[in-house]
Each structure stands twice: as structure tokens, then as C-alpha cells.
Amino acid sequence: MALDYLKLNDTNSILIPADDLHKQVSAILQGVGTPEAHAEITAKILVSSSLRGVETHGVGNAVRYSESIEQGEYTVPQSVDVITETDTTALLSCGDGLGFVAAHQGMEMSIAKARKHGVGMATIRDGHHIGMVAAYPMMAVAEDMIGMAMTNASKAVRPALGARPRVGTNPIAFGAPAGEERDFIFDMATSTIASGKIALAKRLGVQMPVGWAVTAEGEPLTEPRGDRGEDWAMNPLGGTREQGSHKGYGLGLVVDILCGVLSGGGFGTQLSAGENMTWTMAIDIAKFRDVDDFKAMMDDMIRELHDTPPLPGEDRVLVAGDPEADFQEDRLANGVPVENSQYDEMRARAIQLGVEIFI
Ligand SMILES: NC(=O)c1ccc[n+]([C@@H]2O[C@H](COP(=O)([O-])OP(=O)(O)OC[C@H]3O[C@@H](n4cnc5c(N)ncnc54)[C@H](O)[C@@H]3O)[C@@H](O)[C@H]2O)c1
Structure with a gap:
């Protein structure tokens, strides 16, 4: 965070x-x-x-x-059932149980399929919250694979140019292993922020910055709301037309399509609060090139980025996964x-x- x-x-x-x-x-x-x-x-x-x-x-x-x-x-x-399966694909039902369990199984199956055939993916319906989406690509990264996962959610975010919530916060997570540097672990809501941060701001008694949410009239909303309604909406990533809100909106729908439409589990406005459909994918790097060479090039890329001069007032340039790895080091110790x-x-x-x- x-x-x-x-x-x-x-x-x-x-x-x-x-x-x-x-x-x-x-x-x-x-x-x-x-x-x-x-x-x-x-x-x-x-x-x-x-x-x-x-x-x-x-x-x-x-x-x-x-x-x-x-x-x-x-x-x-719960029973996580395989509804259809091929060498590289699986459609699973989460059995209306804990989303974590089915998403974990979906990524395990994706990894096993990728190990044999180079790529594996699963889409999961009848599901619930899967938490921090990075957890699933990190399973693939631990196996020297590239991993990706997404999950959709009930409506909270307005479409670009829209005045009512219609899309979920629909996060995308992607991970790739590095060698000596930290793995690249990118995990983001396709809204300006995850809705959990609004709930946290409310619990901590702090205002939201302008840009997280708007009223139905398009005015900035800074008082954190604990409810969902038609009178306010979170902003898609980008926020405004000028800052590219159509891009966050489009990415949110990519998530809805892979998780909700492909699985048949439903898209934003069809889901009730707490329902989440999920998609996982693993790519076996070894099927493309030598894994150590891949990781060495990842290291080169990450070092190049870390070596970029920071803007005035900033300490250093980061790569996705750095802030979370810093937290983890500190929290494991303290x-x-x-x-x-x-x-x-x-x-x-x-x-x-x-x-x-x-x-
Ligand atoms: N399960 C769900 O329904 C659901 C819905 C929405 C979000 N989420 C989760 O909420 C969490 C938070 O999402 P978010 O969008 O608020 O994330 P965030 O904005 O805190 O971070 C997004 C990504 O940016 C990276 N990052 C941060 N600062 C950086 C910098 N200066 N340079 C380079 N990279 C940087 C982070 O490592 C992270 O990968 C995620 O784990 C997401 O999966 C879950």
C-alpha cells in the first residue's frame, strides 16, 4: 500500500x-x-x-x-468441480464456497497444464472473494513461470463518461521471476484504488483524496462511504477523460470478460456483493527460452529502472512488487x-x- x-x-x-x-x-x-x-x-x-x-x-x-x-x-x-477441461484449459465451479480455495486450485491446474503444454488457464464461476490477487501469480513465479490472475466483482466503478456504478473494481495481477533482483509482481485494481482503501479510510477517519470517487452529479466525493448505491461511484483508473479513464474502464471489462463471461458466472451488474468470478493463467518460460537467461534479462530490466534518476522530492524509482517486498521484510522481522x-x-x-x- x-x-x-x-x-x-x-x-x-x-x-x-x-x-x-x-x-x-x-x-x-x-x-x-x-x-x-x-x-x-x-x-x-x-x-x-x-x-x-x-x-x-x-x-x-x-x-x-x-x-x-x-x-x-x-x-x-465446498466442492470445487471441474466442469470442462482440455490439455490447456479448465472451467471450474467454486461451489459457492471460499474463493481462495478455488482460485488456488485454478492456479495449481494452470501450472500443471503449463508444465506439460507450455500454457494453462482456468476460469472459475460460482465464486467469492479471492483477496489479494497477486497471491496466485506468485504461485506460478515460484515454479519459474509467468503467472496472471484476475477477478471480477459487483458494480462499484462508473464506466468512463458514465454517472452510475456498473463495473467492479476488477483487479489484474501479473508476476514474472527475476534472478538476483526481486520478482516482478504487479497487482492492481482497474479502479483508481481498491474499494478496501475507502473502507480503511473510513475506519481510520481520514478523507479520500479528490479522484477516488464522484457523486452521480460528477462532483468529487471525499467523505469515505461504507455503502454501495447509485448516488456515487468509484472512478475507473485514469479518473478523467483527459487522464485516460477509458483505459481503466476497458481493462475492467477485460477482467469481466475473462472471469465472468467466459466462465458464465456473470459480469459486474449481474453479481451481488461478495460474488467474484476468477481467471488464472500460467506460462512455462522454459518452453520459450532458458529460464536463467530469462531471469538475467529481467534483472537487467529491473536494474535499469532502479537506476533511473528520481523526480525531485522522490527517493528512488521502484518496480512493481518493491513496496510489498519492503513491507514483507520488515513485518517478518518485527x-x-x-x-x-x-x-x-x-x-x-x-x-x-x-x-x-x-x-
Ligand atoms: N479480490 C478483489 O475483489 C479485489 C478487488 C480490487 C482490488 N483487490 C486487491 O487490492 C490490492 C490493492 O490494489 P490497488 O490497485 O489499490 O494497488 P496499489 O495501487 O497499492 O498497487 C498497485 C501495484 O503498483 C505497484 N506499485 C506501487 N507503487 C509503485 C511505484 N512507485 N512504482 C512501481 N510500482 C508501484 C505495487 O507493487 C502494485 O503491484 C491488490 O492486491 C488487489 O488484488 C482485490
Whole structure:
């Protein structure tokens, strides 16, 4: 998270070791009937997100998922079914359960297909939230592959030139391995920011900058909203006509097409809040060229970029994945900040469910 004023600090959060957070998230999910293997996959991705500074998609969400399970919005135990499959493609159903589990399986299948045939992809319907999308391309990168994943969401973003929300925040994540440098891990909402940052701004009591959202009249909205409605909308990436809002809008629809239309699971206005369809892809670099040569060229590219003189007032030029890798180094050593209110919620939920307390 590159926004200083949304940073967690000693006052608004408490530091917890990542291992304890993992155990607590897994225990809460198992406490509402999630099978251990599925709870472990979900906990791993949520903790990775918190470690990487993407707290909007981190451990604080475990309570919400456990409530969705309890209320029957999510089905657990879920069955991730393969509906159609070829050597290189798969259409999966998430079984209306935890999105993390199906997205993880989709990327595992994509990697296995890529290992044999050079490329593999899966599109997944009947799904829910998959969290920080980078988690899935990172699985491919760990196997010396290029990975890509996207997920669509219910309407929150206005089309370019439009005055009502019609598209989800529809993130795209792409990863490629480097050699001595850090891997390239690019993960972005196709809106100006992820909606989680609006929720975080609201919880931290800070205003939104001009450019994140507008009213139905097109006026900038700076008071963070906790609701979704027709009277305001998030801006597509680019924000204005002059700054290229049609590009963010177009990318958002690419996500809707690969995740929602190709799977049959539905696009923005067809989804209810919490429904998300997903697409994963892996490309086996070794089928194209020597992997070490690929990584050496990645290193050259990254070093060239890092060596670019920064603008006045800026410290250094970054490459995607740098901010999150910096957070992870610090948080593995010093603990993961958890917002005070989310810490209280997690403990209260664990006590309510009668599961072991680890935090
Ligand atoms: N599951 C969902 O429904 C959903 C929906 C929307 C967003 N999300 C998630 O929200 C998270 C945050 O999204 P976001 O769009 O707010 O991300 P962001 O703006 O914080 O970062 C986007 C990308 O830019 C890179 N970056 C940041 N500063 C940089 C710099 N100066 N130079 C080069 N690269 C830089 C980051 O490494 C990251 O890859 C993502 O993990 C995304 O997957 C999930």
C-alpha cells in the first residue's frame, strides 16, 4: 500500500507475529466448519497479504468470511468441480464456497497444464472473494513461470463518461521471476484504488483524496462511504477523460470478460456483493527460452529502472512488487500490524466460536 496517510502505526494497530495470525485465521475458519486444508490455504493467502502491506485484503477479513459461512452465503465444505477441461484449459465451479480455495486450485491446474503444454488457464464461476490477487501469480513465479490472475466483482466503478456504478473494481495481477533482483509482481485494481482503501479510510477517519470517487452529479466525493448505491461511484483508473479513464474502464471489462463471461458466472451488474468470478493463467518460460537467461534479462530490466534518476522530492524509482517486498521484510522481522478494531473482532470471534486463541 503506497499511501502514507493510510499507514498503520503504533496508535491504530497492534503488532502480531505472522505465524500466530495464521493459526488464528485458520482456527476461526475451522470453527465454522471449514475443512482444515481449505482453512490453511485461506489463512496462508490472508497472512501473505497482511505481510505484504495489503492489509485491506489481509487477516482482518477472516471474521467477515466466517460470518458469511455461518449465514449460509458461503457453502462449506465446498466442492470445487471441474466442469470442462482440455490439455490447456479448465472451467471450474467454486461451489459457492471460499474463493481462495478455488482460485488456488485454478492456479495449481494452470501450472500443471503449463508444465506439460507450455500454457494453462482456468476460469472459475460460482465464486467469492479471492483477496489479494497477486497471491496466485506468485504461485506460478515460484515454479519459474509467468503467472496472471484476475477477478471480477459487483458494480462499484462508473464506466468512463458514465454517472452510475456498473463495473467492479476488477483487479489484474501479473508476476514474472527475476534472478538476483526481486520478482516482478504487479497487482492492481482497474479502479483508481481498491474499494478496501475507502473502507480503511473510513475506519481510520481520514478523507479520500479528490479522484477516488464522484457523486452521480460528477462532483468529487471525499467523505469515505461504507455503502454501495447509485448516488456515487468509484472512478475507473485514469479518473478523467483527459487522464485516460477509458483505459481503466476497458481493462475492467477485460477482467469481466475473462472471469465472468467466459466462465458464465456473470459480469459486474449481474453479481451481488461478495460474488467474484476468477481467471488464472500460467506460462512455462522454459518452453520459450532458458529460464536463467530469462531471469538475467529481467534483472537487467529491473536494474535499469532502479537506476533511473528520481523526480525531485522522490527517493528512488521502484518496480512493481518493491513496496510489498519492503513491507514483507520488515513485518517478518518485527510483526504484522493489525488494526485495533480488527484485532478485537478476531479475538471476540475466536472466543465466541470456542476455538483456541493465538493472538
Ligand atoms: N479480490 C478483489 O475483489 C479485489 C478487488 C480490487 C482490488 N483487490 C486487491 O487490492 C490490492 C490493492 O490494489 P490497488 O490497485 O489499490 O494497488 P496499489 O495501487 O497499492 O498497487 C498497485 C501495484 O503498483 C505497484 N506499485 C506501487 N507503487 C509503485 C511505484 N512507485 N512504482 C512501481 N510500482 C508501484 C505495487 O507493487 C502494485 O503491484 C491488490 O492486491 C488487489 O488484488 C482485490
